[in-house]
Amino acid sequence: SMQRSRSEALYAEALQHIVGGVNSPSRSYKAVGGGAPVFMKRAEGAYFYDVDDNRYIDYLAAYGPIITGHAHPHITEAIVRAAQNGILYGTPTELEIQMARMLKEAIPSLDKVRFVNSGTEAVMTTIRVARAFTKRNKIIKFAGCYHGHSDLVLVAAGSGPSTLGIPDSAGIPTSIAQEVITVPFNNLPALQEALERWGDDTAAVMIEPIVGNFGMVMPEPGFLEGVCKLTREAGALVIYDEVITAFRFHYGTSQTFNVFPDFKAIEPDLTALGKIIGGGLPIGAYGGRKEIMEQVAPLGPAYQAGTMAGNPASISAGIACLEVLQEAGVYDRMNDLATTLAEGLRASAAKHGVPLTINQIRGSFSTHFCNHPVTNYDEAQDTDGEIFGRFFKLMLEQGINLAPSKYEAWFLTTAHTKDDIEVTIAAADHAFSRL
Numbered sequence: 001s002m003q004r005s006r007s008e009a010l011y012a013e014a015l016q017h018i019v020g021g022v023n024s025p026s027r028s029y030k031a032v033g034g035g036a037p038v039f040m041k042r043a044e045g046a047y048f049y050d051v052d053d054n055r056y057i058d059y060l061a062a063y064g065p066i067i068t069g070h071a072h073p074h075i076t077e078a079i080v081r082a083a084q085n086g087i088l089y090g091t092p093t094e095l096e097i098q099m100a101r102m103l104k105e106a107i108p109s110l111d112k113v114r115f116v117n118s119g120t121e122a123v124m125t126t127i128r129v130a131r132a133f134t135k136r137n138k139i140i141k142f143a144g145c146y147h148g149h150s151d152l153v154l155v156a157a158g159s160g161p162s163t164l165g166i167p168d169s170a171g172i173p174t175s176i177a178q179e180v181i182t183v184p185f186n187n188l189p190a191l192q193e194a195l196e197r198w199g200d201d202t203a204a205v206m207i208e209p210i211v212g213n214f215g216m217v218m219p220e221p222g223f224l225e226g227v228c229k230l231t232r233e234a235g236a237l238v239i240y241d242e243v244i245t246a247f248r249f250h251y252g253t254s255q256t257f258n259v260f261p262d263f264k265a266i267e268p269d270l271t272a273l274g275k276i277i278g279g280g281l282p283i284g285a286y287g288g289r290k291e292i293m294e295q296v297a298p299l300g301p302a303y304q305a306g307t308m309a310g311n312p313a314s315i316s317a318g319i320a321c322l323e324v325l326q327e328a329g330v331y332d333r334m335n336d337l338a339t340t341l342a343e344g345l346r347a348s349a350a351k352h353g354v355p356l357t358i359n360q361i362r363g364s365f366s367t368h369f370c371n372h373p374v375t376n377y378d379e380a381q382d383t384d385g386e387i388f389g390r391f392f393k394l395m396l397e398q399g400i401n402l403a404p405s406k407y408e409a410w411f412l413t414t415a416h417t418k419d420d421i422e423v424t425i426a427a428a429d430h431a432f433s434r435l
């Protein structure tokens with residue numbers, strides 16, 4: 001079996017110095033049966049090389065941003081150029097205007113944008129801006145959606161149709177959790193009930209318009225229209241968290257997404273962005289309607305700032321990444337590869353009698369070890385974590401790197417090849433035969 005002694009030694013050492021040995025809990029193998037996470041030392045295209053010199057085909061794509069594959073030459077060049085010109089200014093640059101224009105062209109609902117450093121910051125600030133604009137405090141969100149780790153959006157779902165105020169983390173005051181209402185995804189009556197009860201106090205409804213965080217889940221026909229209509233009738237703002245979805249399925253967001261016949265694209269009031277738009281460097285952005293965005297300092301009373309915000313390196317990498325994604329055919333190729341891979345996995349799982357539901361959305365999909373469709377968080381929770389943990393380790397042994405989470409998507413990149421897909425299907429066939 002694969003030799004990973006150097007990763008094991010580094011993990012033991014990391015545990016001495018870094019809490020849990022990792023700088024984000026999602027990197028730990030706790031959810032897949034434990035053990036040392038693989039320590040990577042190099043990445044190129046679709047491949048990772050670990051500290052023991054094993055090679056892996058990568059479907060993690062760093063949780064989404066690396067859509068062009070690792071070390072893409074065009075992005076690398078842009079970062080080198082930016083570094084040579086001085087890494088951080090604390091002044092405005094022309095690059096920021098270029099990037100803002102690119103985002104506005106692709107996302108027409110953005111009259112004005114502001115760059116920040118992460119998806120967490122982007123989401124956190126849209127909430128502040130919505131509160132400043134509406135002069136209301138409550139937020140409604142959907143169970144299982146993840147919007148970063150700020151207080152307000154780390155509030156969990158209970159089992160009722162709508163739930164108020166159960167923090168999902170220690171360190172969040174009940175008084176803050178009380179400002180958040182959680183309702184199930186793809187369930188308009190639940191949202192309607194919540195708005196009937198709390199609508200007058202609701203500043204915004206926050207949603208992943210296409211879910212990426214309890215699997216990849218499409219809104220059912222009519223759901224997003226209903227969310228936007230009910231929210232606006234209550235005088236609240238619609239915030240789309242497109243941190244995962246922006247530039248994932250096509251060159252744009254769910255707001256202009258017309259690939260599926262049943263999907264009606266709708267413009268929200270505010271949008272949060274991150275991941276792909278930084279080409280792999282830290283970034284976030286938020287934007288929306290002019291009169292709402294004018295709440296933000298220095299124009300308005302809602303404060304938001306950042307030493308690193310809009311830094312030339314992140315912006316340069318982001319522009320370069322978007323340029324790669326403008327090339328003809330890139331999204332169709334990722335879609336074709338994902339379709340071949342998903343079909344191969346389904347056929348192989350069926351052959352071995354392994355229950356498997358795959359939710360594919362263009363070039364990415366989630367795999368659920370269960371026997372029924374996954375359209376909301378309750379259904380997603382039936383995904384068998386124990387089976388996934390074994391599958392994850394069997395794939396890793398064969399040089400296939402997935403996210404160590406039963407909900408996380410597999411991301412195809414512009415660097416994956418047909419050969420990679422064939423190798424992956426063969427590895428999965430072997431893994432399924434041993435589950």
Ligand code: PMP
Nearest residue numbers: 118119120146147148243244274
């Ligand atoms: N929103 C969504 C939909 C996300 O998927 C994530 C990260 N997975 C975030 C927000 C938070 O982004 P970041 O990790 O850059 O803070």
